[in-house]
Amino acid sequence: MDSLYLILLALFLLVIIPRIMQRRRLAAIRHILNRKMRNKENIEMKELAKRFIGEECIIYTITSNDGSVQGLIKEIDDGGMVIEKKTGELEIINLDFVTRIRQYPRKKNGKKKDIVLD
Incomplete structure (x- = not known):
């Protein structure tokens, strides 16, 4: 049972957290690009x-x-x-x-x- 928790924790740390960070980064990029295109900040x-x-x-x-x-x-x-x-x-x-x-x-x-x- 302990090994199952370790596997789930490793899966969470190695797969899910980097995915979340990547999505946040892409969302920030999209947000800034949309804002710049609307406001002509370029x-x-x-x-x-x-x-x-x-x-x-x-x-x-x-x-x-x-x-x-x-x-x-x-x-x-x-x-x-x-x-x-x-x-x-x-x-x-x-x-x-x-x-x-x-x-x-x-x-x-x-x-x-x-x-x-x-």
Whole structure:
């Protein structure tokens, strides 16, 4: 009887919880996309993001694995932005999934902070 409970618990932890998290994430993505299409927020985000061209920023998105992307914003087009990471690789991010753009924080002497807490 105890093994049955262990199997059910393992099933719950390994299958059901990740499914619930995936559904919540997809629902959040759908909600934001619907809101942006209704309110035409994409144009506003594009205009606001143009202020950060040439700056090193932290871009918070819904879809990235760790929640944010760090790098230098190179250019911004109709649907996305081109970011150059520290390693030199380029990444293109869809502006529909951007929730926040933040200039990389600096200390009083102008050096970049080692740890960024949000």
